[in-house]
Amino acid sequence: MEHQTALEHPIFKTIQQSAKKLDVQAFVIGGYVRDFLLQRGNAKDIDIVCVGSGIALAKEVAARLPGKQEVKFFKNFGTAMLHHQGIELEFVGARKESYDRNSRKPIVEDGSLEDDQNRRDFTINAMAFSLNPDSFGKLIDPFNGMHDLEQKTIRTPLAPGITYSDDPLRMMRAIRFATQLDFTIEKDSLQAITDHNHRIKIISKERIVDEVHKILASKKPSKGFALLYKTGLLPMIFPELDALRGIDEIDGQTHKDNFWHTLEVVDNIAQTTDNLWLRWAALLHDIGKAPTKRFDKKNGWTFHAHEFVGSKMVYKLFKRLKMPLNDKMKFVQKMVLMSSRPVILSEDHVTDSAVRRLVFDAGDFVEDLMTLCEADITTKNPKKQRRYLKNFKEVRRKIVEVEERDRIRNFQPPVSGEEIMKTFDLKPSREIGIIKEAIKEAILAGEIPNEYAAAKDFMLRQGIKIGLTPVSQ
Structure with a gap:
């Protein structure tokens, strides 16, 4: 099948001419091909594989482009990177890989295009477009990735147990792609992730978090976190979230399952903001409920001071996952700490004094806080939902009114x-x-x-x- 419309950008002709001069074959592979076929818009990251030296091809391409082009080389990996007109091109020689059990770093040797496609993580990422003169634009799809795109399926080219055990980061990538694309992980593949979930321990925290960021940034993040739970990865990565699962009952009194409630909140907030750190706040807003859960006959189930405890847990979680312990972490802490404040205001008669204190404590983040609290409404009772939203609307109106009159945000005392x-x-x-x-x-x-x-x-x-x-x- 020819897909020349995918290769209309002049850069592809330049790569073709460069490959011809070096007498090597070149192909576009991976995400660019997948996203073009899914009509997701052309990716700005383009992976070029050649049967030969990727570094030599990158140098030749750079020499043919106008202006001085900087090529970054990664000799240990045999790759080179080039930026051109907002596009990031990565060049690599076709290779085959074998793995040591205790590392995701492969032993690499030169290989054919077929070898290179074999080492790819999923069939939908193993497709390539030829850049060679006799087959320009031809789709090379040895694992029927096109069929998997049509069926919305995440499947591995080789046996899934080998794929995930060799490089356990692929377990996170499978879940991330399933979430981003709204695909289903093929059942043998899902089982293989469950069987090899312990292998995630050899993956760096930074790599795991990078995938979690992408799950959180998707339209419906709950799908990814539900898959982390289903495959047994959740307690290894987020024991704080895993501890929220389940419903306890004493004397006929129960509480809601705070894990599934949290996922609803994250989906709600994903509809109203692209702020990644506010989505993190939604994910972590209730983590203090597991350690503070108590039952007594008079009050039933309580979670006293869960916001305060949760805000302290945010620091430990960020530190463990090697996430930034800077203003972003402090923002998430603040949102978790204050997550119930507007709720309390909305339930009572809203006094100016209470609103002033809310604005004083939240500062520039009062809008974010209100967005989080509105996302926290997960009741299935339409009457209750309308009442809560109406009350929050009143709190928002009061915030504007008090702020215009009293200028409390980023308060500086009138007397120094x-x-x-x-x-x-x-x-x-x-x-x-x-x-x-x-x-x-x-x-x-x-x-x-x-x-x-x-x-x-x-x-x-x-x-x-x-x-x-x-x-x-």
């Missing part, structure tokens, strides 16, 4: 510490902090407006109250 020191002739001391805190609390409680004159007058009264004497008196 320097002015307090000057007014009462103080050196740096505890009293300055006491007065600043009192001014802040008075503004948040609505006792005084967030204005300089009112704050200065309050400062004087507060200072006198704790035994200080203004210099001017």
Whole structure:
């Protein structure tokens, strides 16, 4: 089957001419081919395999392109990378691989196109388009990947047990592709992931997290996390989420299954935001519920302080998975810590003071917090759902109203510490902090407006109250 429309970009002719000069065969392989056939738009990452030296082909292509082209070489892997007009081209020589049991790094030797296709992870990623003059655009599909695309199936070219045991990262990739493309993992392949799930331990945390990011960034992330659970990978990667599974019953009283609830929340938030870290917050917002779960006859099931406990667990989880312990982690912590605050406001009469405190504590992330809380509504009762959404709408209206009037977001006290020191002739001391805190609390409680004159007058009264004497008196 000819697919010349996939190769209309001038870069492919340049590669063809370069390959001809070097007397090697060249092919486009992998994701570019898959995404073209799925009509997902042409990928910006293009993998070129040649029966010969990938590095030599990359150098020849770079020499034929206008301007000075930088080629990055990875001699250990026999690969080269080239950027051109927003496209990332990776060149590699066709190879065959064998694996050591304790590593996913293969022993590599030169091979044919067939060898190279054999080593690919899935049939849908093993298809290639020829760039050779006599067969330009021809689809080479030895494992019937086209059929698997049509059937929406993830299947391995070789026996799945070999594929996953050789490189256990492919287990994560299978689940990620199934989630991204909304495909089904073929049953023998799914069983092989379950049988070899322990092999995930040889994979670096960074590689695993990279796949989790892609699962979280998909339209319906729950599919991926449900597959992690089904294959037994979940407790190895996310024991905190696995601990949320199940429903306990005492004296006829039950609680919801917080794992499946969490997946609903993640799917909900995926419909309203592409913010990866807010999706992480949705995934982790209830992890404190497993360690705080208690039952007593008076209150039934409780999860006291689960938000606080969960926010502490976020740090440990990020550290274990070698994720960034920077502002992104702190954002997720803050969202988890505050995840119930708007809910409490929406259930009661919303006071200005409570809204001011919410805006003060959430700062620039108050919108993100409201988005998370709205995603947290998973009730199947339409009447309850309407009521919750109406209440959150009222909280949002109050936030706008209070913010316009009181300017609490990123709050800076109207009276500075320097002015307090000057007014009462103080050196740096505890009293300055006491007065600043009192001014802040008075503004948040609505006792005084967030204005300089009112704050200065309050400062004087507060200072006198704790035994200080203004210099001017």
